[in-house]
Amino acid sequence: MGSIAERLAEVRERACLLYRRAAGQPGEPHIVCVTKTQPLPRILEAIDAGATEIGENYLQEAIRKNVFALRESHGLTVRYIGRLQSNKYNAILQVFDAVDSADSGLLERLYGIQDRGAQKACTFLLEVNAGEESQKGGLTMPQIRELAAAGTPWLREISGLMTVVPLQATMQMRARIYQSVSVLFHELASDLGSSRVTLLSMGTSDDFELAIEHGSNMIRIGTGIFGPRSLSQV
Numbered sequence: 001m002g003s004i005a006e007r008l009a010e011v012r013e014r015a016c017l018l019y020r021r022a023a024g025q026p027g028e029p030h031i032v033c034v035t036k037t038q039p040l041p042r043i044l045e046a047i048d049a050g051a052t053e054i055g056e057n058y059l060q061e062a063i064r065k066n067v068f069a070l071r072e073s074h075g076l077t078v079r080y081i082g083r084l085q086s087n088k089y090n091a092i093l094q095v096f097d098a099v100d101s102a103d104s105g106l107l108e109r110l111y112g113i114q115d116r117g118a119q120k121a122c123t124f125l126l127e128v129n130a131g132e133e134s135q136k137g138g139l140t141m142p143q144i145r146e147l148a149a150a151g152t153p154w155l156r157e158i159s160g161l162m163t164v165v166p167l168q169a170t171m172q173m174r175a176r177i178y179q180s181v182s183v184l185f186h187e188l189a190s191d192l193g194s195s196r197v198t199l200l201s202m203g204t205s206d207d208f209e210l211a212i213e214h215g216s217n218m219i220r221i222g223t224g225i226f227g228p229r230s231l232s233q234v
């Protein structure tokens, strides 16, 4: 299996190679280390090995582990990638650097805030519920197209899209989903401005190669770096 450092290095090497091939130019994809259920020492191990972005799923767990202190000490970016509840919008906006699982409620709330002084978060990805699953957050692709066509003002808050494929999806289904979300991403970039809409977060440990081949420039890797997760929060 190797150490955290070795696994991160392997993921990075593989991801960079495929990214350069897919994009036809140098550069590298964002690698978000998914640190839910991982205690602080393991997170520090990943940071020592070069991790610059982490993703957390639970507000309380992130606060308990105090991952936010690593922002100043280690130049870390802390992204929220979990399910959203409207009663936690404000708290999440105050502590995370980015919300990758943003929904229409959060973006609408954000659009209404004039004074953003109390808020840390400045990057928002709209979650695409590409599999149209009732238990998932975010919006379906038809809903997003409708909002874009209507010139919905809060859509201007987004820096890109994020999607999580259905758990049981085959590689063939994943490829189809990644391809369609990628098409939507390019539509939005040309609609809202390609300097503004730049991030496409798709792919996890199981399928990041496939996602990058279909245009992902941000992958979210948990078990592929840290090994199997314990079931409970830290």
Ligand SMILES: *Cc1c(COP(=O)(O)O)cnc(C)c1O
Pocket (backbone or CB within 6 Å): 034, 036, 057, 081, 082, 164, 204, 205, 206, 220, 221, 222, 223, 224
């Ligand atoms: C847990 C999680 C991941 C990481 O999945 P792995 O299979 O461990 O790589 C990625 N994205 C989201 C939204 C997650 O909740």
